[in-house]
Amino acid sequence: MIKTAITEMFGIEYPIICGAMMWLCKPEFCAAISNAGGMGNVTAANYETEEAFRSAIQQTRKLTDKPFMVGVTILPSVRITAEHYKMYLRVCAEEQVAGVEVSGAPVDKACGMEFIEMLKKAGVRLFHKVGSVRHAVHAEKAGYDGIYAAGIEEGGHPLNDDVTSMVLTPRIVEEVKLPVVTVGGMVNGKTMAAAMMLGAQGVMMATRFMATKECMIHNNIKEELKKRQEYETALICKSIHLQARALRNRNVDAVLEVEARGGGFEEILPLITGDRISKAWETGDVDLAPMMVGQSVGLVHDIPTVKELLARTVREAVDQVRAVSAKINA
Ligand SMILES: Cc1cc2nc3c(=O)[nH]c(=O)nc-3n(C[C@H](O)[C@H](O)[C@H](O)COP(=O)(O)O)c2cc1C
Incomplete structure (x- = not known):
């Protein structure tokens, strides 16, 4: 067992959190993890609609009585607008979900302080x-209530400060009093133990969760993840100010070219549409x-x-900490 500020805050067994994943983090998968x-x-x-979003939360509730988070990504999008962000946060408050993971712009700037107050009042x-x-x-x-410290290693949209999790975690722990969770490079017991040594109260994983039986992507993709190495990702879309880390493939090579x-946004957009991504998973x-x-x-x-x-x-993380402390005591 590992007891941290995160397990205590939410009443969960393990301080391991699944990161938001567009197209993949839906009720069944969410409930399996919780x-x-x-x-x-x-x-x-x-x-895209309030009805569909609320029904996803309610469906998740039917599949688990454990806490789960809702991911709200506040980054430039051709599909999701400022009105969507406000709707998502209002529904999260009304449905009293356990927590909200926000990425991109902060809620106070994107939606207004009243949305933070609304969530607090609802206990989210x-x-x-x-x-x-x-x-x-x-x-x-x-x-x-807490910080996810996401290093440049992470999949998705790492900030273009390009700081690694190894340095970002202890730097944020130095500067804020809130619980900090390490994001990026978190994948097994050794990385989890390392994050906790850096002062993290838990870890967030996303890529690792994709290669699980319950993740609803095609098996070819899971097998591909098993084959690929740590150097086989690339940062794309820096030129349109939406840096993203993706697996190196023919599509990513075309974007880089x-x-x-x-070439500008108009040329890049057809290569990175949501339709393409969801079709690839399927x-x-x-x-x-x-x-x-x-x-x-x-x-x-x-x-x-x-x-x-x-x-x-968790077992590996505990074993790792014990193995290292045995060396210190020796
Ligand atoms: C397939 C996939 C989709 C993602 N989609 C989102 C998203 O919609 N919003 C978001 O904030 N982060 C997204 N991320 C980033 C993750 O939430 C998380 O920050 C990151 O992947 C952690 O690094 P790791 O994949 O090495 O564990 C995505 C990551 C993956 C792997």
């Missing part, structure tokens, strides 16, 4: 996923779309159930 003792995620941008814990100390300090001042010759075509994957992919070697993954990660 039922196994971790913290599942329902990613709000999967739902608010976490911001940040890539810098300054953004963590801002979130603390705005009234957030457009960016290298100065059909198992590993070259069709940018697949958001972290450097942690190099440490993905199997496809366990979520339950096996969580229990094994």
Whole structure:
């Protein structure tokens, strides 16, 4: 057992949190993770209407009586608007979900302080996923309850400060009093033990959760993740100010080629559409779309159930800490 500020805050067994994953974090997968003792995620941008979003939360509730988070991504989007963010946060408050993971712009700036107050009143814990100390300090001042410290290793959209989790975690721990969770490169017991040594109260994983039996992506993709190495991701879309880490494939090479010759947003957009990405997950075509994957992919070697993954990660973390302290005592 590992007891931390995160397990205490939410009453969960393991301080292991699933990060928001567009297209993948839906009720069944979320409930599987929460039922196994971790913290599942329902990613709000999967739902464009209030009805569909609320029904996803209610469906998750039917599948688990354990806490879960809702991921609200506040980054430039051609599909999701400021009105969506406000709707997501209001519904989270009304439905009294356990917590909200926000990435991108902070809630106070994107929606207004009244949304933070609304969530607080409803007992919803608010976490911001940040890539810098300054953004963590801002979130603390705005009234957030915790920080996800996301290093440049992470899949998805790492901040273009490009600081690694190894340095970002202890720097944020130095500067804020809120509980800090390490994001990026978190994949097994050794990385979890390392994060906790750096002062983290838990870890967030996403790439690792993709290669589990319950994740609803095509098996080809899971097998591809097992084969790939830590150096096989690339940062794309820096030129359009939306840096993203994705698995190296033919699609990502095409995006990099457009960016290298100065091609703009209009040329890049057709290569990175949501339709392409969801089709890739469904059909198992590993070259069709940018697949958001972290450097942690190099440490993905199997496809366990979520339950096996969580229990094994915690067991390995505890063993690792004991093995190191035995060396110190020797
Ligand atoms: C397939 C996939 C989709 C993601 N989609 C989102 C998203 O919609 N919003 C978000 O804030 N982060 C997203 N992320 C980032 C994760 O929530 C998390 O921060 C990151 O992946 C952690 O690094 P790791 O993958 O190495 O564990 C995504 C990551 C992956 C792997």
